Amino acid sequence: DSGVTQTPKHLITATGQRVTLRCSPRSGDLSVYWYQQSLDQGLQFLIQYYNGEERAKGNILERFSAQQFPDLHSELNLSSLELGDSALYFCASSVAGGGADTQYFGPGTRLTVL
């Protein structure tokens, strides 16, 4: 158990809908990262927040957005969902967010878009 929690574990929804994924980092960690993992793409970095501010951005679609709240939990919002958005979404956290920081991953949310 990494200490990172994610809810829900599974999510099934329809195309065009909007969903929110939630992540709580390990106690004491200030950085939160979101990743998408699909069978053909591997683990893709989406976005990083550090202490409430956006720190780094990957290939995150405009339909996706995220935020980190004052209590350091984070939410990833996915809207206008498409079939191709079906994937495992992982949240990770680290102490500060620099290059030497180890990222610890949560159990993931499996999103299925029908």
Place this chain on the structure above:
Amino acid sequence: GQNIDQPTEMTATEGAIVQINCTYQTSGFNGLFWYQQHAGEAPTFLSYNVLDGLEEKGRFSSFLSRSKGYSYLLLKELQMKDSASYLCAVFYNQGGKLIFGQGTELSVKP
């Protein structure tokens, strides 16, 4: 780009030793991680290298050559539970993000 290359799959025998290689582009390099991921589960941290040389941690060791853009993960005394995907990930200064390779699917046979 920041391509990270590792073999797609490997097979080894229980009790043996296996080496999983990873090559990466050196420009902007600022550290390399190895993670283990069982199917449908979260990646779990195995090792971190930022300086040249070998880091040993029990049955697992990781090696880095910064000048060659090369790393390997060495797994000794293989066990069936070591069957998993092994992900090589590089932190690059440009953009400040961790880039993952596609992973090497290791199958350990009896």
